[in-house]
């Protein structure tokens with residue numbers, strides 16, 4: 001079965017590792033995979049996306065209206081990218097906003113609840129607060145692994161728990177493996193209990 | 197073995213499968229990962245280099261190809277402009293070993309100054325060009341490109357676009373790299389020394405040869421036609437072909453013609469492919485090259501066919517194509533709905549704009565800010581250049597008044613100086629760009645008596661394109677440690693009398709250096725030296741003492757570091773982002789920012 005997964009966020013949030021893990025897990029399960037990344041200027045704090053397409057596909061980018069799953073590392077970016085989502089697609093979204101950098105923060109910061117309310121109106125959502133779930137790991141940098149856990153737990157990733165976990169072992173240096181596995185499990189639990 | 201490869205990786209391993217002996221290039225998005233991939237696979241017997249610029253790379257490779265070796269050059273499309281001087285001549289001289297010039301185009305443009313089309317360059321130089329649509333194709337096609345190059349003794353262009361370069365696919369690749377055997381350079385001045393007479397003769401030969409290549413390419417497997425009986429035809433090339441296929445999924449009543457070799461245009465293939473068609477719609481990014489060729493063909497052969505595409509306004513000239521754009525145009529053309537059902541987003545709330553910014557702790561921020569501070573209230577012009585530091589244009593720094601092409605900042609500062617006597621002209625150039633095309637500009641300034649201040653932002657890497665080494669870093673792509681070319685010595689050697697080296701994260705000293713230089717005549721240079729934070733270990737972390745912070749937000753307003761955030765209670769620092777560079781510390785008027793205890797090793 002075909003599965004299109006769009007990962008979006010702000011440059012520096014670790015979206016690329018998440019997409020690599022999904023792609024290699026799908027390959028491990030003998031599925032055809034294609035993916036595409038934002039590389040270049042935008043990596044410096046701009047909006048970034050990774051497109052993962054499991055199954056036969058032609059375009060390197062997911063067409064609008066075709067994604068089964070949107071993994072959003074930032075609420076504003078989720079809204080920016082829901083045009084890619086299928087009508088019955090699922091969004092897993094971090095509710096903690098990243099304010100755009102600017103001269104003075106007041107006129108640039110925005111209200112994350114406007115974004116989450118909008119998402120709720122438009123599609124099936126799982127909301128997570130990255131700061132809360134990552135607190136025990138000491139840094140929000142583990143959110144990319146948490147979100148993979150959530151998608152696996154909610155059974156919307158299209159690859160199995162075991163293959164994803166194998167990929168973590170393969171891709172993450174020994175030193176950080178234990179903590180990443182914990183982050184994955186934490187996400188998995190959240191995902192398993194999520195109502196969508 | 198199966199490898200999950202980026203299009204650029206596929207090009208790299210495809211070239212290895214072709215036994216390439218030498219690869220040279222200059223980094224540039226979207227082409228940089230080709231050479232990086234090569235360096236990561238076992239490649240004993242391959243000479244690999246980041247050259248100082250594209251012209252150097254092409255000349256190095258040309259001589260290897262004269263010797264019978266297989267050579268590849270990699271660059272982005274604007275790099276081909278730099279390499280065009282040797283390329284135009286090389287097209288007349290030709291090669292012996294296969295030589296492929298990879299020039300990656302960037303429709304959008306996403307990370308480039310121009311939307312130029314390498315296929316036009318191929319036509320301009322009269323040499324073949326290959327245009328892959330996917331990473332899988334790129335792996336095979338690059339090998340074909342070497343074959344054609346050798347068969348016709350001509351350099352060949354290879355033109356992927358960003359979406360092909362940066363797309364990943366799983367590809368079956370050769371396990372072992374076997375470099376080609378070759379004869380070595382054989383002296384033959386009638387062949388290798390370009391003279392007007394040689395160019396005259398070869399020009400004639402090349403035009404004749406191109407007719408044969410066009411014939412040959414007419415049966416090339418990647419030039420294909422599906423459903424040849426349909427009255428309505430579509431022509432597509434490169435990634436546009438993938439978009440059309442995505443849109444046509446399942447629809448078999450339209451004739452789909454794919455052109456993978458735009459020049460020499462495979463005329464007999466196209467004549468055959470268009471037979472019996474009433475209309476043809478062309479999808480191609482950048483320029484309407486194939487469309488023009490078809491128009492020419494239909495004129496010469498008096499075809500009763502309507503040619504549609506960019507020239508009649510249906511397909512946009514600028515920007516990249518996408519499944520959405522193609523689907524919309526195809527809907528009109530075919531009269532059937534092929535788009536997907538979408539969520540209605542017309543009521544979307546306003547979204548934050550996120551222009552790219554310098555990283556938290558980037559030393560360039562300190563350099564720009566020091567110049568800004570030193571020149572406050574004085575008239576000054578700031579000429580920027582190509583690299584991460586182009587981002588110095590963003591608010592609140594706002595320190596880039598011009599940016600044109602690699603190395604231009606240095607020479608443009610001189611032009612500004614010569615006609616604007618009341619202002620001080622500055623040029624900002626990165627270390628890699630300085631080596632690529634800055635040095636000649638400085639010599640020009642010294643010789644022609646410009647008054648200017650050159651700021652070399654030396655962060656010991658080529659940051660924007662993914663941190664490649666360069667002559668100042670002391671490392672090369674053969675994995676060797678080599679002597680560093682010292683920028684300060686270079687500047688002194690070419691006649692710059694005042695050269696200062698400062699740490700851009702030391703605000704006071706940096707401001708003083710700028711002020712000192714501004715009071716002198718002639719060409720002055722300041723080397724702001726501090727490593728790119730993306731490759732250096734952060735020195736620690738800073739934090740805000742909320743008792744002391746008076747919430748004036750001066751730090752945010754002045755330098756705009758992404759780690760600084762304003763809250764109602766005062767400024768806070770994001771510990772995940774802060775590198776402890778200390779710049780904000782030096783700006784805070786009440787000393788509320790300090791090192792986080794124990795964070796410095």
Ligand code: SF4
Pocket residue numbers: 556557558737738757758759760769773774775776777778779780781
């Ligand atoms: S010390 Fe200040 S300026 Fe430097 S990275 Fe941290 S917050 Fe940014």
Ligand code: SF4
Pocket residue numbers: 044553554555557558559560584585655659660728729730731
């Ligand atoms: S990558 Fe390096 S040079 Fe580029 S913005 Fe970041 S710190 Fe600065």
